[in-house]
Amino acid sequence: MDPKIELLAPGGDIDAIKAAIIAGADAVYCGLDTFNARNRAANISFEELVGIIRLAHQYQCEIFLTLNIVILENEFKTLAKLLSKLVNTTLDGVIVQDIGMFQLIKKHFPTLDVHASTQLTTHNRGQIPFLKKLGASRVNLSRELNLREITAMTATGREHDITTEVFVHGSLCIAFSGLCYSTSASVGNSGNRGRCSQACREEYETTESGHNFPLNIKDNSAFFDLPALIEAGVHSFKVEGRIKGASYVHTVIDSFRKQIDGYLKTGELLEDGERLYKVFNRDLTNSFLKGDLNQSMFIDNPRDNSKNHLKDKLTQNGAQSISVVQIHDAEQTLQQEKSQIQATVDDKIKHLSIAKLPLTLSFSGQLGEPLSITVSTQDFVVGQTQLVDKVFTVRSRSVLSSSDDASIDIGAIEKRFKSLNNAEFELTLHTKDLAAGLSIPFKELTTLRKQLLRELNHGVAVLPAVELPKLEKHPKPAGEAVKLSLLICDEADIALGDLTDADIYFKLPDAYKRGCTKYVDFFKQNPRLIPWFPSVLIGKDYDAALNILEQVQPELIVTNNTGIANRAYELGVKWIAGPFLNTTNSYALLAMQEQFDCHGAFISNEINQQQIKHIARPKNFKMMYSIYHPILLMASRQCFFQQSVGCEKPRIDNGCMLSCDKSTSITNLKGDEFAIDKQKAGYPSIYNQDQFLNTEIINDLAHLFDGFMVDLTNIGAGDKPSPDKARLIYQFEQLLAGSDSAIATLDNMVTQSTVLQYHNGL
Template structure:
């Protein structure tokens, strides 16, 4: 029987954590630089340290992946290109990416870098995998909310498209769909899509009706005992979360998983009990998403370390009521000692691991009638020899020119000429310790192009005999202006069938928001859209399993002339069916390269620009030719959407767990309030995911004057979703006021602010 190939992928928030992962047996480690990664709160590493880490890891047959997993702003691509030009000349094993524009740049300008799609891309259906494959991704990290049946189905799709799948198997869980959480972006610009998640889900709130103070806090994920099922499902990489965690945590978790995986592969049995996992930071564990059993036990009213609580619970289970206060105290003391011992043990294990630069010495020699000779000596610490800090490996290599040295008074290849060309060999991988030119004979020369050839040969040798890849300049993008004299169109988003009557009030586009979930074989929306051909279907961001199948069925049967989709799986199939499509605002589009990716790769006709970015950040975006730029100027502000229920922890629910009927029939709303007094609306529409909304509506009339010349259309959301108990403004009056505003009536702005008193445009002011 052939043993399955399983990758254990470890987090590395700082150098010690990365070393701990390597020594614990990780097959790969993902880590971030101090910019462009989704864990700004981690210590992270410098570029020089990255190169040293790659070198160290490769000694242990461990790969290194770099996280560039945030949305990228237009002005940052100059820096991004500089970084990528350096990365292509390292032996980095892959980059983890969220931004569609960065995917486009990597595929088109840096094809030697292996691309992995981040969990921030919210990949959860069969259309998204070929979409990401077309953008160059070789592997995809799936959404954490999926169950085994759904993962198995997607693994088959991955195999069909030669795409590897990663699944998170341990660590912190977001209660929200990753990439679709705007919880602190709306108030402070601290966006999870920029690595500045403020963890609103871990905050304390005023005690809810059901008696909880941390109603959004979910337990940590652990599939420690589900590894056989995941292997059978076809998962390639088991990914551990934890780039904010320290070396002792990383070592303990990775070592535990290494033993569990190896033991199962060798014996067909799970050999580890998992108790070591409770000795490092945890919020208790759940595998409920994986089992597809979404119940109240997934939540915990303790966002901090649960190690001591677990220990006490275990003692009580063993000893019953006879346990004493002294026994509990002694057990807690022992746990503290165990943690100290873990820290000391890990420190000792990684002490000999070095990421120091390789020491480099160059010695030049010349004689008349002989070639110019270069002797290269490299010296580096051997991290494979534990406990021997003095252990080094020294390698010598000689190079010679093809021409022989000849007398020349004018063009002497002397000390000055050599130092001028070779003193800058210092780089992230090598430290030039000595440049010896004492053996050069003055007054001799060879063609100077041969010195350049000698230098290139040296650089290739130092780059593992791979030719240095030439620098790729940042391409200049053409700004395609909006056609002169073209008026800005006002479009509407509706979700109630009776609102079709609003078509009589406006000539603009009317988008109809389709639900997140459907009854099996539902034909309701097919018939409705066929009867109302003016409506433009609007597909939501999350469509899992059968819900995606039904949404695709609607697309195939209706074959509308145009759709808006916030889901890339639907976008992929729209292109396949020859249906024109626009990218919705939840695709987090923030730069010109993302627009090019959508247009050139998938024949997209336009995109809603992200509401997370500000005036200056929007202004720099270059519109592709024959491409519409759109923006939502009035809508409820979604903070997060979840597959889990928010009502169990807030007002309580008679159902102990979510079932299929909950998604389709539950229609509730309530609110929670944090300790600062800010209130947030919890809203669950029929056939929609539980969601949390900001207390204020988004209302941005400034953009009309600021950047009106950039946009083809502005949209207003009239769905009333997230309004809670508030009385919604009259829809007809809203349409008329927005129409007046677009036609130059500035008084309409004042009237709109009166009509929508609880509103904000803070995201447009703050940006990312």
Template sequence: MKPKIELLAPGGDVEAIKAAIIAGADAVYCGLDTFNARNRAANISFDQLVGIIRLAHQYDCEIFLTLNIVILEQEFKTLMKLLNKLVNTTLDGVIVQDLGLLYVLRKHFPTLAIHASTQLTTHNAGQIPFLKHLGAERVNLSRELNLREITTLAEVGREHDMLLEVFVHGSLCVAFSGLCYSTSASAGNSGNRGRCSQACREEYETTESGNNFPLNIKDNSAFFDLPALIEAGVYSFKVEGRIKGASYVHTVIDSFRKQIDGYVETGKLTQDGERLYKVFNRDFSNAFLRGDLNQSMFIDNPRDNSKNHLVDQLKAEKGESISVVQIHDAQQQLQLDKQEINASVDDKIAHLSIEKIKLSLSFSSEEGKPLSLTVTTQQASSKLATAEQETTVLFSSSCMLPSEKLSVDQEAIEKRFKNINNANYELVSLDCSNLGDNLSIPYREITTLKNALLAYLNEGIEVIPTVELPKLERHPKVDQENPQPKLSILISDEADIALAQETDADIYFKLPDAYKRGCTQYVDFFKQNPRLIPWFPPVLIGKDFDAALNILQQVKPELIVTNNTGIAYHAQKLGVKWIAGPFLNTTNSYVLLALQEGFDCSGAFISNEINRQQMKQLARPKNFKMLYSIYHPILLMASRQCFFQQSVGCEKPRIDNGCMLSCDKSTSIKNLKGDSFAIDKQKAGYPSIYNQDQFLNMDIIDDLADLFDGFMIDLTNIGAGSRVSPDKLALIKQFEQLLQGNQNVKSELAAMVPESTVDQYINGL
């Protein structure tokens, strides 16, 4: 039996979507001009979306809409208007990042299929049932996973009836998707809001290893790994590229279509992939998929590599003796090839139409017979050059009777039918010339006839009535007897446990990202230090998730903080109270409800990306704590790839198993504006880049003390680089004084943390 494989194409604008459809995509994902993570794409209007759905379905192609950003509280009113329209289309699914939107969709719009975006950073076995419980029916896995890890997750997916998507081609982020705050902190353009400024593609001052684009990695391509991905159990092969044009989309999708079909038919790969080099690329790598993270993944050129690839080919064929003339001629031919591709694609999609269907309505009546409505629809066929016309006749249930007072005349008909236009149809004719004079039926039957017309136009599907979100109730703080926000502290060094003797603050202990096999040291550690609250990191892959889960299961602490939804899922199953960490990107009240109602969550850290006004709109659920980090290093990005290879160099050509556990280097890079960024690698931690300033928000204590149950300070020293950190005990005492209302310590804290910023709190999302 042939496996069912979906080829999922990007569609940034109407022409690119048409190109994907005609190239043989099984599905296309696209975005409207709001609520999607590719603001730089042209995107489409709602009316265009409806036309695109109609066109795609003629070619047995599905359409998925991207709503893949975090949502702000004040946006739900607008979002609900959109969802109420979408639910009455034949849209095939929505792609979502925000947990609050997942909650709203599952609860109020159950007919919309939900796909979990790659922005949710899904990479372990606990996250799949977590997302399933929130209503997702498929998940796009993190791009950093290798084949072995994908195979394991595919097995989990089958257990929970969850389909898996994997990116097989297009741009790669060097950072974990959904956990990149590089342009949010530095430029106010959040990747979690679709406004990534691509700091990873920027030019930096030449590094010690001689690179000007030290964060720029090659494009992803699994063109020759399709058999392994099919064997692994992947359902959907997803191509990145919603800011790319029609010729790019058609070339890539057509190439993958032929490769997939050829393999399914013959059991062999039949395509050489050379066409992929004729459209935009940064050269290609499948190193993440192979689990071979090496220096060859990087390329010191963020622009199109097509010409360079061509020169490399010539050198391979003719040796280094090729002439300038030969190179020039070849590049000229490449340019002609690209022009031919553009012209060919334009020609192939020229006949495809998403215009509204023309609608004509003709009414007639005579005494003793029902009111009749002749409905004629006409659309330009996308497969044929001729127009297609359909006619049907609808009738009232009652017969027309004489009436001099309430006549069903042209005015009565136009009042109810002239605004029948919708996203699918354009009313071009409303003919009432055959209505008899002084005849009537009960007016409710005219409404019934209108509803019958709407049902017919909606392909017989009953129109779903408008849904309104119930007003959220704002509950008081959990501890009404002590409403003053409490201080909490994050540490990661066992030596800092001594600080517990000097404060009654809650103390979180940050667990590492990676573990030695069979690691049990933290089980004993937490049992010996029961006051410490385990803090789980956002990324826990494979054996590292197993080790972290073992800590949770063996220790069974009273309370944990987790930035990983896989750990959250198992905490709820074990009956362990848990708090959602700041890296779960909580920006609205519906996230809080999703976590509390679905997983017995006790509280959540609110995202540091939102500002004072955006926080004030949040509604606390009953018996739910709201927390916020007021002092911490600002993480810009974390990666599975090594940042030292391209900055200061590394003697290892590739990352091996020991790198994660033993490497603890630090350095910095500087962009052409003179901004410096700390590169930090802790033992058993992922390589990370931090802002040059610490986050220090003293204003929120005056502004929103009534909203928050607690404020946290991060004393881990992670991301400090060569900077001398303030005395930790002194910091604790100063912050305790500040929470008690002593305004005098603000100047002292500012002096202790001279390189600080509060821009995110001011700018928001």
């Protein structure tokens, strides 16, 4: 057993961070008021971050900063300025989603430790070396994985010197993280930008099975599974909750701290976990971890379940019936306990300060003497809660000489030392002991300032700000027309290739029968087809997909899974990044090309015209875009039919994945209908009622793209009739040829369509 495990706490605001530190967190993850995936959290300023890092380090607690969103092209200059400041702090690491940000950090800020966010949907062993090559030292695994899968992923991590992190408590997304577009499609509130509107927590019209919150699942808790996770080799136990308050954070972290420490000391779990029910919860489940995906994971109430748990406990304690008075008294007691928790936490953290440190520079010197600067400030010693005084002196190499014109006065000193009045220090300057009319070369003042900064920075040189070079936009080859491509998943649709010279992608399933070799022979017999690999390939499904890639070794593939991308690179197979890799910027294109020999990428459909047009195409790189497809809102490892139409099976098994092909719909209280579609060998998914149809981009941006794709899979259509595929192909070819009439024809053929994402963007 390796006792070197980390308890990682959420910190949505200053008080929550302080509460986590005082409760015994080994590390805290928090976000600034920009570039992080909890837009609804209070978050903190850079100035506050500096004080928080200092406070945390006094308590031997690390601070990780969340920069876990996709980045737009016009944000990289601002991002570089922020990173230039972060590298000169003692920040312990950054949490990243965007592949382009990995590239930026690896090239220009290599001293920053980088952790891969759960938004990267990391769930198979092939993704570990991909993320390692990007620069990640740690990977936050997908929340949907079970213990066996986590163990295998952690073992792969050890092989590549990369640690793993697992969520052990807090809210669960029903969707695969990083692949939820539920509110992005309607109003641009993307989870990939930290603005998730939590459509899964919304109330819907009562479903056939009698539920009003059919997508709402209980909170995650591995409180009693810690021994198994330790045995699996997991390094970091992560608690979700950056929109939760200080009392919640303190209660949960203190409970886990005691549970972990007790187990490491005695080999037994000593805590009963009851305190976890006294703060916000939607009831608790460990079903993902156990691999037991059953109906009990759902709860028809997205709000705090504390009172309901209390009532259930009263009943379990043997009461035949519970009176209204008993319930009222118990609820009053619970409320008092919550108030007491808050008061206790407030009292514990009130003395913790993140204020700037005082910094006094006293300048002194006489004619013929060096210029002396005596520095007075405070610093911390690890393990001591009180700051200690720090005093030191630096002296110039040259001696002061007489000068009437260029004397060192308060103005000259302020000009060169004012930068020390920053996020960490409150600067005061004293010059009363410096004789008037004296001077030294001004470059010596600059040298003294650098010496001061190095000493104040614990002996580490302050790095200069990074100015990003302008990226060159490489045009596509002259005279090369934009090409149409088709996505199919039905073998019967192969015949459509006789109607067109378009590239034809064949979408592979998410799941496979054990020992499946069907698709190896299939692609060898149909060499025109370009394999299209899905986003989620877990465990043996990844192994089966890998076998297809290795046995067929096609000339070209499209993949939405980075594990497959990494193996294609190793095999020398040309690959194109699919649309679900959420590619939104030039740096992501460069990262995939330079590090993995990627030949092209689909640009994310989440971004708008202006956001697309600024992307710089790398040399010899193809840019693609999907102009017609069903709009995926979310895909899940859990079953959407249990709470909508009902299902006779109490839990999901392998047979469900391979054989179920149901479809239904749910309607929210605004009257918006969403199709639930489950293809055979596919994950349950929810789609928008409208298809995405973007004919505008042909006139707007066709000069930027090498290819436009049309999705003919019928996935997400539910029971609605689909347009004739042969006619669709003809009209899209006419559209690319410049026919204006094709636009009207396509609008008539696709009766429910939208182009809102192309207008809204991120």
